[in-house]
Amino acid sequence: MNVFDRAYDDPVRVLDEDGTVVGDVPDLDEDALVGIYRDMRLARHFDGRAVSLQRQGRMGTYPPLSGQEGAQIGSATALAEDDWIVPSYREHGAAFVHGLPPEKTLLYWMGHGDGARAPDDVNVFPIAVPIASHVPHAVGGAWASKLRGEDDVFVCYFGDGATSEGDFHEACNFAGVFDTPTLLFCNNNQWAISVPRERQTRSATLAGKAEAYGFDGVQVDGMDPLAVYAVTAAALEKARNPPESRLRPTLIEAVQYRFGAHTTADDPTVYRDDDEVERWRRKDPIPRLERYLRAEGILDDDRVDAIEAEVETRVADAIEAAESAPRPEPRALFEHAYAELPTELEAQHAELTALREERGDAAFLGE
């Protein structure tokens, strides 16, 4: 059966909670499988360190991703290098897999504009904060790809809450009408801040919303990285080489859970039960894959330790790099508003510079 012909509420699964195979294991070599494991470990470790940086006042508000590694790493691993990621604010895991250095993510949440600029050879869009407003960008990018006869797919990540926004709807409809190579990847982590999935919409599934646009929708166990990989790979293949009867876009609903707070500014104990969190923790994608890889003889204690060490070093290096970046110069305020600085902005910059010279930085920093 084609993966897209399943009932909307019948999620694709590969491994169960114990790491036992319950579906079709995708065709990945050892390195790739270990890569998924390592990148999930990295994302998890990065996340913990980022939260504590915020606690220590070394970083601003930060949106944790723990629990969502399976969906992020599993999907991003399936992408070709030329494909594009159009993320919301929580996809540092996916962006890392696609080449975004983690120090960029840290810089961004440290309030440095440079953090939003991916290296020129990394196909990751800047973080989009207004919910769902980036979905049309992914459709437009994909449309450009199609018009130019390229075969790059645009993968847009967004949350369960995002499906309520008008932009989600309009963008999906355009994707259907213009049959653009867009993968609409919904990280249904059950909560939009304090609003649970059931109160976000009365739709039976989020995958089923695809019905309104004429393209495929499919649910996947988002805590199962191999299932996510498989369904993403299938959707990418379809976007590039659609069969007669199907449109290129796919709406993937990856059912998952955010273990932590919405952001470091949020206290989830106000609105949800520990029980629920516990239930979902048992589905944690990392031990699940680890168990499978150990059972297959691909991982053992030594390799796990080595990975742990590698991951810690990588994250420590990223923190070091981000923290040693110089505070941006005030001219960066003006510099990128237009391709060429308009006269009036030059004048405003001069105003600022003059005052800085006269009264020093303390005149601004209010300390």
Place this chain on the structure above:
Amino acid sequence: MNVFDRAYDDPVRVLDEDGTVVGDVPDLDEDALVGIYRDMRLARHFDGRAVSLQRQGRMGTYPPLSGQEGAQIGSATALAEDDWIVPSYREHGAAFVHGLPPEKTLLYWMGHGDGARAPDDVNVFPIAVPIASHVPHAVGGAWASKLRGEDDVFVCYFGDGATSEGDFHEACNFAGVFDTPTLLFCNNNQWAISVPRERQTRSATLAGKAEAYGFDGVQVDGMDPLAVYAVTAAALEKARNPPESRLRPTLIEAVQYRFGAHTTADDPTVYRDDDEVERWRRKDPIPRLERYLRAEGILDDDRVDAIEAEVETRVADAIEAAESAPRPEPRALFEHAYAELPTELEAQHAELTALREERGDAAFLGE
């Protein structure tokens, strides 16, 4: 079978194109049946006269409704007096059935603000021009009705094109989540100006879009006034007294056709074939119902002639009333912006008045 359990692409039908009964005839007495016929005739006659007023320069741009009488009159006839109509710009037929004097509609398209104010006892919202932006108003109004324990239903009319707008999506989602007594009535007339239904969305039906919101969607033959009446009555009943398993809102897709231009400013021959128009003209709701009523012995030549005469007089009176309304006073510009005129607006009004006194109206009217 419950009318809402049909397949989305299986429209409710009562009369075929010849007026032969092919479904369940709703339980309406003779007066009501003749009323539907008469109101359709009135809407059609009004439409023709309005178009020619525009041609003669006696009225501004006007959106004709010919072809859509079945959907408008059939649905509006099912409403209780306390129910509300939240129209777009093309529903003068429905509004008339619900009590809006046709002279108001004329006044409106003659550019008089007063045309948008329904009499206080007529539950019709002002015309909403920005497509789909009135759908949330209907949901909010219905929500208020529910919160107050009233049982008024809000019927919102919009077109096929409107389903592409974000506001349609957001409003439907709210209707589902808050289970508001809203009837979402889509006049699918196959065209949004020059864009055909198939290029508006790849969704198989518009009715099926209800899936995304957890409530019922149903197609009806919009050229069949009795079918429209029946399905509207069922949706209203469900909105007031929902069974356990169903939500109050319903999305009705009334499949129909606009015989004429989008508005008097539009030339449809540029984008559509005469053949298509001809095909749809054979489904005309008026002769169809007339044939049925004649066959049932409810109408005969005399009654039809009397109705024709009545309709012509009513429309002639409306035109007379609208054309004899005085040109609005310039103070109307300012009067209703706020409940109390702010000082600055008083000053601006004084500015205008002074200049009028000094230089006369010709100073503004540029003739």
Place this chain on the structure above:
Amino acid sequence: MSDTQNLTLVQAVRDGLHTELRADDDVVVMGQDVGKNGGVFRATEGLHEEFGGDRVVDTPLAESAIVGCAVGMAAMGMRPVPEIQFSGFMYPGYDQIVSHMARFRARSRGRFTLPMTLRAPYGGGIRAPEHHSESKEAFYAHEAGLKVVIPSTPYDTKGLLAASIRDPDPVIFLEPKLIYRAFREEVPEEPYTVPIGEATTRRAGDDVAVFTYGAMTRPTLEAAEALAEDGIECEVLDLRTISPLDREAIVDAFERTGRAAVVHEAPRTAGLAAEITAILQEEALLYQEAPIERITGFDVPYPLYALEDYYLPSATRIEEGIREAAEFEP
């Protein structure tokens, strides 16, 4: 004598909502996370518990529907108080705001009036992510049919919020979140209103009239104190309502000083400072002794937080700006 509580500005918001929810069954608070969570800034804390989910409503994530449904409710005579989580997220609902909230009364020639109050935390300075620091009040001041209120103290907040909720017209109520918890003030427990459309004098002085509002009021007063040490006395007017402006108070202060500065954190071009300047030179040109200084945010997108201190007018920048106005000699 009425009892008082010592409240922060955000507590005064909560108290104002509480009072009005209690006084009028038609008042409904609605928005993202305003219910069980009590609002991301705790502005609705405990209200869901006390008034239930029908009066204090968690909505789906859709700003246009939040505003648009409130329009429909208000047209039916309810008094909805929708919240947009940050003023930078009002734009997805912009069409509802400018095309409907602002115009429903005029369109229906007074049949439907919209007694709704659209609240949003507003302004910069809290090290927030992108889009969380917007101040675009000029958009709403440019659109007729809306009133725009921006309080700067806890006392005013409660009173202006009550006045807004009871007002027959739609009000945009922007809450300067930088000072949500900056200081406390005695706030009566009783309901009361502070009139919409009236500015208030925060400091008297004869040399320069300084017009400001919201979070900029405090650094402006700080600047005024610094200038006083140099013998420059500022009259500081807190406008409180941006639309309609209290033209009389503005012109009066200017006529007494002949010099003026306007301080806001919003971008300069076509902002409120331009409007106030235009009013002053229209109505009191002959009193003018110096160019009116615009001390504002720059005409750039609001930066990520590492640079926001350079974007926002600081007490020092305000001081220098006012000094220019004070010391200008033709």
Place this chain on the structure above:
Amino acid sequence: MSDTQNLTLVQAVRDGLHTELRADDDVVVMGQDVGKNGGVFRATEGLHEEFGGDRVVDTPLAESAIVGCAVGMAAMGMRPVPEIQFSGFMYPGYDQIVSHMARFRARSRGRFTLPMTLRAPYGGGIRAPEHHSESKEAFYAHEAGLKVVIPSTPYDTKGLLAASIRDPDPVIFLEPKLIYRAFREEVPEEPYTVPIGEATTRRAGDDVAVFTYGAMTRPTLEAAEALAEDGIECEVLDLRTISPLDREAIVDAFERTGRAAVVHEAPRTAGLAAEITAILQEEALLYQEAPIERITGFDVPYPLYALEDYYLPSATRIEEGIREAAEFEP
């Protein structure tokens, strides 16, 4: 020597689009009814036939997606030219305009620039239904990162449109539909550009500097002629670009006259006239001899058409306003 055609303004739009579609495969025209129908004003007539449905695209009815998809295409280096059918329908796409179109370049620190041009017929006076007569250019001028262009002649239209499409930055291109077919002008068949950001003098005069743009240019010139009969000579500057403003030309004209009026059909409060007034008194107060007159639309919702002639500045109202500026004596 280049051949010319005698074109109306809307034909110049079409010709400009045609030229750019021909010159650059990355140019894509998209919007509601721009394809087979040729646009509700015929601004895209024949383009679909000539360039096909991939280059001249009929879109579904969804403004936010029209703008938002264009953002995505432009980020990939294409040059989309989305049309919004009337400027009053830009608001459903407002979030895409201000949060993304305006900021994508700044956000990505120059990695992505958006060479897109958002066109919309704009302004009143054509007896159109509600929302079809908006002039809210001040919204876009207040938002950094956008350029805002409003032509007033066929020649400028083609040249400014070409300049906009080729510009690396996003441009809002507002077309005064009242004068879409009001007159014809010789327009070169060849491609050419008129620079963004430069005002032009439509009439020279020493007594009063009058700043205007778009459809108001013609009644302003008419008023100037009437005033000339009374010996009042106006310098009429057609701004052509609203953001960034040609401050140099504006200040220069004012310094030569000491008196000024600004004419626009948009509402007065926080409109462009306020901005220009503020600029003038900041940069040239010492030249000022009279209050700067704002001759504008009133601060009310644009009325249905039976009253629109009272809303819009007429030649007579403009004349009276300028006369005030000319005759003011301290």
